[in-house]
Amino acid sequence: MPFFLKTLLPEKDFEENFNNTFQPHKTLVLFSLKKDKSSLWKTWGYAYNNPNNEHAEHLILDNIEIYIQENQIKGRHTLTLFMSYTPCRKCSARIKSFLTSRNDLCMDIKASRPYFFEYKSEQKGLYLLKSLGVSIKMMDQFDYEQCLHEFVHPSKKLTPWLGLEEQSKKNADDLENIWKQFLSQEEEKETEENAKIIKISNHDNMIGPQNISVCTEQLGAQDVSRPHIILDGQDHHDQSPTKDDTWLSTPETPQKRKSTDRATEPVPGAKRKLDFLEK
Template identity: 40%
Template structure:
């Protein structure tokens, strides 16, 4: 089964795929769908891309479409949340836009990505920029997003332990994303830009800026490898599971899914 419904991922899977300081040769997508006025998700699960055949985004869109075709009369609006290990490529952005525009019900769509996927290819940022223009919210994940994803799809009763450099790499990814998409975020005042460097993306090449922000983070591409995903940046082991009872009591009631 390509899409695993109502099934959590392991802690090892989470850290292997979502770590912002590692690169995987696959994409993991954790998703949830709920009616706007409800708290529990009607549909949730995860999917990996099917190499050479179908991206994870397309597999999940098909599953959501099938659900909505049967359940459209049940709600006036649906909320969809995606946590992606990599940002969507331009082709997947086109598919998301088609789904969003052709949906027979109102949808609020939120996409959160752990790592940028080939932002040096101008078409990929352009696809994401179009998502935002149409009201599909896209962002690179920060600490709170990784924590939320962990509690929703791994274990709400285990403490989320950040891997080394999560904060630094997340800020670099977010800053790069905002630069390429022509956005501004006052929270990211980390002196990566000169005072007058607030011009749109076309004023400077993406590759030049990427070299500045992610210097020494991404090794050169190996021409003999499949160019889908980059090699691992660092060999960092997943943090060990620890008991976190206080977090369980405080956070468990906020989990927006139901196990079956």
């Protein structure tokens, strides 16, 4: 069984799995669960991945779930993971399902090296965790010292290996580039969505046939004492500056015409235009 509860990690295993200048063919995850504002761990331990079966993260989360249920853990708690590799996309999805139903539990991940940062699927998995509020950091010398002190032996001191800081800096830069890339994509997506909203809003505010009819009714109900426009020598009170023979509106009703007002009779000039069009 590659799961060890409340057991110190052998120093040799620490050196083999957390030296960030090497790439071991297995994953080691150390964990601790503690209540916020408390220095005492509720439970702790570590796990290796079970080849062709379960990942180390799955083994730990399965056991944490059992522990929470059996001990009726309540209140805000922090689950800290020291990992030899960052979570893969499958483990990221598993962590998401684990945290989704536990708003009072936060997670702090510190990883020694990246797990295939060059693949988009792995990048998306990490960004998914970040969007959930998971703290993800590439380990530096201070983190290695803390891990050694807490999970190997409190009297052990870290002897930095050659290239530790340089590789830590590179890993941190690579992770930061992933955040920037996805942030840029999110901003572009937000800009596109805003543009769509504006376009739809403008489309909804355009004057449609039903609005044109309303506008025509409103214009017809206005006072006829508007500026006169002379067409073919006739005085037409019902002709507005913006209204011509191309205005597509519903016919005016008889009630809106005054039989005694010669200016509102059919316009000869307008008829001549229609005759011209018929030719």
